[in-house]
Structures are given as structure tokens and as C-alpha cells.
Amino acid sequence: MSAEPVVTEKALTVGEALVELLALNGVEVVFGIPGVHTVELYRGLAASPIRHVTPRHEQGAGFMADGYARVTGRPGVALVITGPGLTNTLTAMAQARQDSIPILVISGVNRRDSLGHGRGLLHELPDQHALAKTVALYSHTLLNPADLPAVIERAFAVLGSGRPGPVHIEIPTDVMAAKVSLPATVRPAQATRPRADAETLQKAAILSAEARRPVILCGGGAITAEAEIRDLAERIGAPVVTTVNARGMMAGHPLNVPASPSLKAVRALIRDADLVLAFGTEMGQTDYDMYADGGFPLLDKLIRIDIDATQLAAGPQTAMSILSGARAAALGMLGFLPDDVAGDGARRAEAARKATLKELTAKMRAEIDIIDTIYKTLPEVTIVGDSTQVVYAGNLFCNAPRPRSWFNSATGFGALGYAPPAAIGATVGVGGAPVICLVGDGGIQFSLAEIGSAADISAPVIFLVWNNDGYQEIETYMIDNGIVPEGVRPGAPDFPKAAEAYGIPGKRLARLEDLAAALTEAAARKGPSLIEIHETLTAGIKR
Missing domain, CATH: 3.40.50.970 (Thiamin diphosphate (ThDP)-binding fold, Pyr/PP domains)
Structure with a gap:
């Protein structure tokens, strides 16, 4: 969602400014349970366009944010108290981290002069920030009220630029009510996604055109590229195997194989391929080897496209790794493909579907x-x-x-x-x-x-x-x-x-x-x- 820059000269509390900055970045709803350690963050919320939904448990707030993010493609936001509020939300943050779901968790934390001293304050943790960092892509403690705009901008940039996941901001209780003047013009965060160069995409397109039995694997990172991947699959005649988080792509299409790559019939399809294109998939055990039998085939010709360089480096070995968003990569490859490549992909996909159900x-x-x-x-x-x-x-x-x-x-x-x-x-x-x-x-x-x-x-x-x-x-x-x-x-x-x-x-x-x-x-x-x-x-x- 695009938003117009905020123009303001008034001094706001950090809580009020937070609400304005969330709305500026397209936030329409927050899921949270107010407490004495977050009430100042609620100042201004009732008068804002942002809806508040109250769960029964902070873990529920995190899961609600996750469900919201999955259906909208936009970050879900959870607002929780310090201590148990944050620890209750960690499970939801870990699920979002594993499934690459963009959620923003905003928590309180005790006042600045108490951090790290172990004075027995209510809801105190030895190091809440360090705890959150174990699952968050980015975690920040707002020590200086004036840093709020920059911290929010970075949080949304992280949520939208690379592999998605949970982001955490904690605000000390004594900072929440502090006054802050927003800059005269505050703009929404800008996402920057990696794009492969034309030479790399041309090479991938040539390999795809030469393949006689190509297969495409799609994970959750591919769902925003459904149209482009469908065109690519049709052009090269490739069955499309979807993992759980990509299920629903290619719905009803003859090339669709809506089945787990942990199954023998799907693995046989992949093993027989002379080229495998993997878009936006972690290729993790719970999708590719859920029975832990080690039976997923080694792929001699694997081209892997992912937005996260760390994932590309983690394996499996590839013939070619492309650091790019799925949509940009598929669209770029299409520009280098001839129009008459398609082979017998529909027949192979149908055979795999039938064999899977029999299995x-x-x-x-x-x-x-x-x-x-x-x-x-x-x-x-x-x-x-x-x-x-x-x-x-x-x-x-x-x-x-x-x-x-x-x-x-x-x-x-x-x-x-x-x-x-x-x-x-x-x-x-x-x-x-x-x-x-x-x-x-x-x-x-x-x-x-x-x-x-x-x-x-x-x-x-x-x-x-x-x-x-x-x-x-x-x-x-x-x-x-x-x-x-x-x-x-x-x-x-x-x-x-x-x-x-x-x-x-x-x-x-x-x-x-x-x-x-x-x-x-x-x-x-x-x-x-x-x-x-x-x-x-x-x-x-x-x-």
C-alpha cells in the first residue's frame, strides 16, 4: 500500500508518533493486549485509522499477525508488553521465521536506567533484546526518542526487501511518553530487492530451452510470481511442483503438481528431470524429506532462484544460483526464451498426479x-x-x-x-x-x-x-x-x-x-x- 508523506510540525509522544508512522507504512490493524508497560504506545491509537484486535494470549497476537500477513502479503503487527508478553510471542516469531512470514513485533521493555541491572522490576528479563535477536531478522531497542522514524523505516525496509520474517522493536517505558518531533516530511520505507543481471538470466533461459524434461519447484517465495512462473512453465513445458506454502499456484493448470516432494512419485518426476528450476524455496526437510528417509534425489542440474544469499549458500549444490526475487527472475528469463520450446510437461504432470494419489x-x-x-x-x-x-x-x-x-x-x-x-x-x-x-x-x-x-x-x-x-x-x-x-x-x-x-x-x-x-x-x-x-x-x- 502506498501512502503520502506525513507533514507535521507538532511534537508528539513516542506512542503517538509510532501510531502515525505505522499508518504511514500501510498498517491497517495491530493485534495486541495492552498492559501498564505499553499503555503509552496506545495513546492516539483510538483516534487513528488503525484497527486494534485483542487476542486472549500474546502468542495469539503473533499468530494473528502471521495469518494476516499470509493472506495479504503485507506485514502483520503485534503489540505486546515486556517480559512475558515478548516471551509468549517468541513462538509465533519462530514460526514466522521458519516460514518466511513478515511480522513486526513491537514490545515494551523496562526503563533505560534499569536495563542489565537485575533490580527485580516487574516483567524484567536479563536481556530481552538478546532473546529477541535469536529469532528476529532485526531487533532494536529505542534508547533515543529521536531515532524512532529511522528505526521504523529500517524495520519496514527489512520486512520488504529480503527474505521475510519477524522484526522486533522494543521501547523502554520511560521513552514511550517522551516527546519527539517528526521531520517535516516523513516518507514510507522503500523496499529494495535483489535483481539478477541480464547475462545470468540469459544463461538460465538457454539451459531451460535446451532441457527436454524440465521441472519447476515453487516455495512460498514464489507466490507473488505466479503469472510469470506459469508463463515460463508453459513456454518450456515444465511440471510445477508446489510446496505447502506455495500450494494454490497454477490451480487447475495441466502442469500443476500440487503434491509434496517428499512423496516417491513426485521424487521420481524430479529425478527424471534433466533440469530443475527452484523458485523461492528453502528446500528444507519438512517439505522435501518429511519422513527423514534421505530419499530426495541429488540434482545434477539445479538452478536455484532465491532472494536470500544465505539460503543459496546453504545448499544443496547447484549448477547455477541466482540471487533475485522470483518475479524478476522469471520475467527476465522469459525475455530470452523462444516461443516454441514446450514439450510433454502436461503428460508428465498428469502421470505424477495420478501416481501420487495411488501412493x-x-x-x-x-x-x-x-x-x-x-x-x-x-x-x-x-x-x-x-x-x-x-x-x-x-x-x-x-x-x-x-x-x-x-x-x-x-x-x-x-x-x-x-x-x-x-x-x-x-x-x-x-x-x-x-x-x-x-x-x-x-x-x-x-x-x-x-x-x-x-x-x-x-x-x-x-x-x-x-x-x-x-x-x-x-x-x-x-x-x-x-x-x-x-x-x-x-x-x-x-x-x-x-x-x-x-x-x-x-x-x-x-x-x-x-x-x-x-x-x-x-x-x-x-x-x-x-x-x-x-x-x-x-x-x-x-x-
Whole structure:
């Protein structure tokens, strides 16, 4: 979002100036819980155009910011207190770091003259800044009020310029109320993204044109380049394999392979390729080797395009590494390609899709059918997932209808309890359209109270709870490895009644075939609702 420069001569408190600078940089909503260590940062917020959404837990604030960022492509902002507020948010920051999601966490910290002295102040940490730096791309302690404009500018430049992730700013309590004069003209931060030179892109284009069995791999960093990558794939006849965070790219296209590169059939497609182009993907274990079997093929001809030089240096080995944003690289390569390169990519993609589905168990295919039912019933919906069995199945194969319509915490950092608050953040980001929170009975209990947050703002989140009476995935793993299951059967509340306690409708499906009707009914309401699918109490579940 572009914004006009702020022109002001008035002296503001740091809190008031912060609000103005956030609005200048396109911030429309902040997620936070006020406390005595942040109330001065709220001065001026009520009169600003920025909306405030209150979670039930600071971790929820971070996850809401994450969900908002994923659906909008813009930074999500969390505002939390010092000490436990920041430590509660660290889990969400770590998830955002692993999945390359731009969130800005603004926290309080105790007054300047107390830092590092261990005087036993309320919410005191030995070194809060050092703690945040372990997960943040950039962390700054605002010691001088006059530095605020420059610090905010740098924060948004970092969020928009390289590989995204969490950024942290902490403001001492004695600085918050200090007066600061903004410069006469304050402009929004400018993002600067790396672009490869023409010679490099021409070389990549020549190799692509010469390939007879090319394959394209797309990660979350590629979703803003969908149109350009689609054109490139069509031009060279390359099946496009999407990781979890890229799922929904190429939706419905003959070249689309919406399946995990951890599966044998997809690996066979990649192994057979004489050139692999990897756009915006970390090529990490949870996407490429989720079963930790070491079976992902070594690639003799890999061209890797990434915005982060550190990622390019981390491996795997490449025939060519290109430091560039995905869109700029794909667009540049297209300029050097002839028009008549395309081969048999559609046939290879179709074969891979069919082989992938045959490879999956009947139970997994049944769970994928549930996801398909959701999208067919509510085509415009976004599904935000937690770590639960239906989500695991969807991460293996999911025909999401568009980018940003399928994401979850089951890869990367793998935080439980992510989906309820992230779904709330997502529905704020999409302007109130329905969002499905697909969560297990274990995961929702990590953040059950966020149902209340959804009720507060009438967020149209449909909490779809997959209840298998415990951590069934872990129990199965223990049994398969000869370990007597322990700790995998936590008790659970009656989820429909828990929803009703927060003032939202809840129901348990008697039959799985009733799901479409229940979704339609829930989507027609204003506000949240809860639907439970119970593996033993709901008829029609394949086990």
C-alpha cells in the first residue's frame, strides 16, 4: 500500500508518533493486549485509522499477525508488553521465521536506567533484546526518542526487501511518553530487492530451452510470481511442483503438481528431470524429506532462484544460483526464451498426479476428500491449518484453488495451537470473508480461548475440529517404534458446548456426509461457529 508523506510540525509522544508512522507504512490493524508497560504506545491509537484486535494470549497476537500477513502479503503487527508478553510471542516469531512470514513485533521493555541491572522490576528479563535477536531478522531497542522514524523505516525496509520474517522493536517505558518531533516530511520505507543481471538470466533461459524434461519447484517465495512462473512453465513445458506454502499456484493448470516432494512419485518426476528450476524455496526437510528417509534425489542440474544469499549458500549444490526475487527472475528469463520450446510437461504432470494419489493410503485420500469438499462447498474460503491428521494429508496433496488459500503450521517450526488465532488474523486480512480453521482436538486446546477473540469481533471463522481423542499421530508413531504410548490421551472438553460458552454456535456432525450442509449453514451466519468431526462419533470416517 502506498501512502503520502506525513507533514507535521507538532511534537508528539513516542506512542503517538509510532501510531502515525505505522499508518504511514500501510498498517491497517495491530493485534495486541495492552498492559501498564505499553499503555503509552496506545495513546492516539483510538483516534487513528488503525484497527486494534485483542487476542486472549500474546502468542495469539503473533499468530494473528502471521495469518494476516499470509493472506495479504503485507506485514502483520503485534503489540505486546515486556517480559512475558515478548516471551509468549517468541513462538509465533519462530514460526514466522521458519516460514518466511513478515511480522513486526513491537514490545515494551523496562526503563533505560534499569536495563542489565537485575533490580527485580516487574516483567524484567536479563536481556530481552538478546532473546529477541535469536529469532528476529532485526531487533532494536529505542534508547533515543529521536531515532524512532529511522528505526521504523529500517524495520519496514527489512520486512520488504529480503527474505521475510519477524522484526522486533522494543521501547523502554520511560521513552514511550517522551516527546519527539517528526521531520517535516516523513516518507514510507522503500523496499529494495535483489535483481539478477541480464547475462545470468540469459544463461538460465538457454539451459531451460535446451532441457527436454524440465521441472519447476515453487516455495512460498514464489507466490507473488505466479503469472510469470506459469508463463515460463508453459513456454518450456515444465511440471510445477508446489510446496505447502506455495500450494494454490497454477490451480487447475495441466502442469500443476500440487503434491509434496517428499512423496516417491513426485521424487521420481524430479529425478527424471534433466533440469530443475527452484523458485523461492528453502528446500528444507519438512517439505522435501518429511519422513527423514534421505530419499530426495541429488540434482545434477539445479538452478536455484532465491532472494536470500544465505539460503543459496546453504545448499544443496547447484549448477547455477541466482540471487533475485522470483518475479524478476522469471520475467527476465522469459525475455530470452523462444516461443516454441514446450514439450510433454502436461503428460508428465498428469502421470505424477495420478501416481501420487495411488501412493497415498485410503485414509489419507479420504481426508483429502474432506478438504476437497470444503473448497467445493465454499470456493472463496481460505483454510488455515494446525498440526493435525487432515492437514498432514493435505500437505501431501491438496488442490487449493488459489495462492494463499492453504497454509498451516505443520511444516517448518510446527507449532501447535497456531490455527485458531492465525485464522482470525486471516479473516481480518481478507476483509471478513469466511476462513476455515482446520485444527485437531489437541491443537485447539493450546489456544481454545481465542474462540472468544473471534466472537469479540464477529470474525467469520469456522472452527472445524478434527477430534481423534488425543495425539493420535504421536501414539501411532510410538506403537510403530515399539514404545508403550504415554502422554498421548489428554482429556478434552465437549467442543460444541465450549463454543456455546463463548456465545457461538457449535455442533458435532452425526455423519460426515453432512459436512457440506453444515459449512453452508455456518458461512451464512455473521460471526464464528464450530463444527466437530469426531473419528468415532461421526459416521463415515475412514480409519
